[in-house]
Amino acid sequence: MPKEQYRETDFGRKISHVTFNVDSASDIQQAAHIRVITKNLYAQDGQRVPAAYGVLDRRMGTNQKNANCDTCGLGLAECVGHYGYIELALPVFHVGYFRSIITILQSICKECSKVMLQENVKRSFRRKFMNPELSYLHKKALRAAVLKKAKTCTKCPYCESLNGIVKKSSAGILKIIHDKYRNKKPTDPLVQKVLHEFHEAKESNKELAAMINSGLIIENEDDLTMKQSEILLINDVIARHIASGGKTELVQEDWDYLQLHVALYINSELSGIPLAMQPKKPGRGLVQRLKGKQGRFRGNLSGKRVDFSSRTVISPDPNLQIQEILTYPERVFPANLQWLRRLVRSGPDHHPGANYVQQRGLPHKKFLNSDQSIQSVEKSLELLNIAIYKGQCVIMVSYN
Structure with a gap:
């Protein structure tokens, strides 16, 4: 039974706009069929049956030809797949929005979340942004102006809270520093x-002493499947450490690993990974499966392969003017002699017309121009006649 094809609606619809966004946690939970909590891929029975509540749970679909989906009952070719979700033990940054997060934090107050601009300045920028005829480049310049002006503000004009420089930390991957007391x-x-306040907290928990400075400043499975299994494993370790009152250093280290593997799940070509945390085997993340020549868009959706077709490379000539086109060489034969005689008489300034005449075996070309005399034209025509008479049908005529 093939998958159901697209069917036209009973009446026409007009698309007003298209938006892209990241689903909230509640939206993801409502769309999902199960919550994935098991780090094992298969049950421990030796039969390679997917473990319940694991990343290969058949309620999300099947990856085997001889098994059906437990949700819809369809086979591998018919089942479209169903959602599952993993709930992280600690929050992590989305690697795709990491730079945008830093930009937003540089623009707003970290206490009241308002844009750090005076009210009159905000009204001025708001009027400019509301212009419906604003171009993309103009909007980009306005955003840069807002960011530049907000970054220079060290004291919130609304709650008077102190704000410092926000930047990416060099101490670890995907960490952000708010240098709030840099000039103090x-x-x-x-x-x-x-x-x-830190001293009081340190007295109650000795493990916070090392955190003060950082606070002030192979079963042949798919790469994504293995990465999900690793995330579940780290999730389980963090949950057990928190439940048993484990050391803060261990929780912090596991948290860094959780952040790293979630980021690699999205983009496996992430740069700046510490040597001790680099994965042993490079994989292909979601970004790598979409972008590039072998990705889904160019490789599968846009790529077409048909029989009896060919392609060529077309490149422009920098010496041509905007109204000019490429020239094309044409050999002289008895069948096209009269046509080429007309081209020679027309010259290079009239379409179609000839640019030059060249006889095989001779290095020079007989160039034509708009001021050529009748004798020059007749001499070029004589070259054509001689070539035909002697059987040398090899004269090249290039015309617009």
């Missing part, structure tokens, strides 16, 4: 207050 001296009352 250690003797400043505000810094002293924060250090006092």
Whole structure:
């Protein structure tokens, strides 16, 4: 039974707009059939049956020809697949939006979340953004102006909270630093207050001492399947550490690994990975499956293979003017002699016309121009006649 093809609706519809967004946690849970919690791929029975609540659970579809989906009952060719979701033990950054997150944090107050611009300045920018005829480049320049002006503001104009530089941390992968007290001296009352709060927290939990500085500044399975299994494994380790009151350093280290593997699940060509955390085997993430010549868009959706067809490379001539076209060489034969005689008389300034006449075996070309005399034209025509008379039908005529 083949998959159901697209069917036209009973009446026409007009698409007003298309939007793209990331689903919220509740939307993902509502669309999913199961929550994936098992790190094992197969049950421990030696029969290679997918483990229940694992990443290969057949309620999300089947990857075997001799088994059907447990949700819709269809086979491998007919089942379209069903959603499952993994709930992370700790929040992580989305690698695709990491730069945008930093840009937003550089523009807003980290206490009240308002854009750090005076109200009159915000109204001025708002009027410019509301212009319906605003071009893309103009919008981009306005966004850059808002970011530049907001980054220079170190004190929120609304809640008067102190804000510092926001940047990517060089200490670990996908970490953000808010250098809030960069221009403050250690003797400043505000810094002293924060250090006092850390001191009280450190007294109750000795493991926070090392965190103060960072706070102030192969079963042949698919790559994605294995990465999901690794995420579930790290998830389970973090949950057990938290439940048993494990050391903060262990939780922090596992949290870094969770962030890394979630990022590699999306983009496996991530740069800046510490040597100790680099995966042993490079895989293909979601980004790699979509982009490039071998990706889904160019390789599968846009790529077409048909019989009895060929292609060529067309390149422009930088010496041509905008109204000019490429020339084409044509050999002289008795059948096209009269046609080529007309081209020679027309010259290069009239379409169709000849640019030059060349006889095989001779290095020079007889170029034609708009000011050529009748004698010059007749001499070129004589070359054509001689070639035909002697059987040398090899004269090349290039015309517009």
